[in-house]
Amino acid sequence: MNRVILVVLDSVGIGEMSDSKLYGDDGSNTLGNIGKSIGGLKLPNMEKLGLGNINSIEGVKRIHDPIGNFGKCAELSNGKDTVTGHWEISGVVLKKPLKTYPEGFPIEIIREFQNKIGRKILGNKVASGTEIIKELGEEHVKTGYPIIYTSADSVFQIAAHEEVIPLSKLYDMCKIARNMFTGENLVGRIIARPFLGIKGNYTRTSNRRDFALDPFDKTMLDYIEEDKLSVMAVGKIEDIFNGKGITEAVHIKNNNEGIDKTIEYMKSEKNGLIFTNLVDFDMLYGHRNDIKGYADALMKFDKRLPEIMEVMKKEDVLIITADHGCDPTTRSTDHSREYIPLLVYGKSIKNSVNIGMRQCFCDIGKTVLDILKIDNNLYGKSFKEKLI
Structure with missing residues (x-):
């Protein structure tokens, strides 16, 4: 295995964390509550990967033998924002949350x-x-x-x-x-x-x-770049990491373009990491409490997922996850403190494996480096052994 495609569905959380009440987010469940609100989400391709096996989502069935592997991750950092979520995925845990200004700036x-x-x-x-x-x-x-x-x-x-x-x-x-x-x-x-x-x-x-800021510690991106592999960033990934550890990047106008650019990178012969953020879920629908728009965006992504899977080479691994929640069914228009889904697929790895509930988003970054056979001191615990 010499390439990982890591797709972050921005804000697509899968249920409140145990400390969500501290953030005013008790009851938040982005995927679950959208499913209930519209009478069922139709996501057949993510369903095949095992999405319905993670948590109950109306319209998404739990299946006996998914073609992918499934689990969810808890956030160890203090916070629930984009930077914190992406940094933790990449191995940086924030003990002190980034400063916010709920009353405006002094x-x-x-x-x-x-x-x-x-x-x-x-x-x-x-x-x-x-x-x-x-x-x-x-x-x-x-x-x-x-x-x-x-x-x-x-x-x-x-x-x-x-x-x-x-x-x-x-x-x-x-x-x-x-x-x-x-x-x-x-x-x-x-x-x-x-x-x-x-x-x-x-x-x-x-x-x-x-x-943005440079991450406060070494990330999986730095390790990959140092190993002379490519780090191809799609969407706002370059901004989130302030360009650090990224070898090439493309910005996008919407989710569809993000999927197109991801596929373009996949068709190249470059090994390493393709790191994609699809922001429409959060920016256009989550923050505007647009339940129908959010649901439609999820179904549109799901419809295009086979295109990504078909382009995958034998040694590629696809990871689909999120960075936080943004439940459009609640009164709040802000992010929500939620678990993030974890779906993993590849033609050379096992399927139907329950990866379980990971204690840190950074288990994803640790696993990416493990898949790419890169020695590292990244925080987290790899789940590669469950996949091979």
Whole structure:
């Protein structure tokens, strides 16, 4: 086995963790609650891999002999955000959560930012990205003041109309903020959120850009790169890891394009890791509590899953997982503290194996390195021995 395709279905959690109440997420179950709400999810291809054998999901059957292997992972890190989840998958466990600003950013930080960009700002509160441009978009267009907002994640987000603040200027503002949010004020990501349109019809564009941090420790990506293998990143993976340990990357506009780019990389002769994030589940549907949209996106991914499996070489291993939950059926529009599903398939490995409940997301990264035969000191416990 010389290549792993690791696909993260962003926010597709599979049930509340034992400590979910501490995060205000008791009762969250992204897959389970969506299934109940729509009278059953139809995911026949993930069902064949063993998805229904992990937890009860209405519409997804538990089957006796799945062609894949199945399990779930608990999160060991403190937090429930994108960076924390992906870093832990790759072997970095955060004992102290990245800082959040549930009341907005302190006035002294905002004053410093305004001084450095040479203009005032709008917003400075926790908000949905689509809602805040509805609320403040017109004032932004009139004044040229960028819209600042955050969420339950560790993020400082800057929304701006592309015809009012050009992308290059917006990205410069993000770089200024990235240099500010260090030390005690450290946040996981500074995010550029450009949009276009007119009053009543503002829409975010695909020119989003994330300014993240270097992971706090060595990741599976670093080990793979050091072993002279390829690390091919699809979607926002490059941003999440700040480019560290990645040999080539492509950004995407939506899940479909993400699947297309993943397949393109799979058709190459390069060995190592293809690491894909499909963000539509989270960005378009989870945070907007759009149950039907989320369900449709899951079914669309499932419909395309055979394309990925058909392109797999004999020595390839496919891992499908998530990074946290974002249950659209709850009152919250934020991420939820949930277990993540774990599906593993390959033409040269066993099938129908219950991998069990893993104690850490980082068991995934440990297993990836084990599959690629790379010596490492990564945190976690490999489950490769269950697969061969």
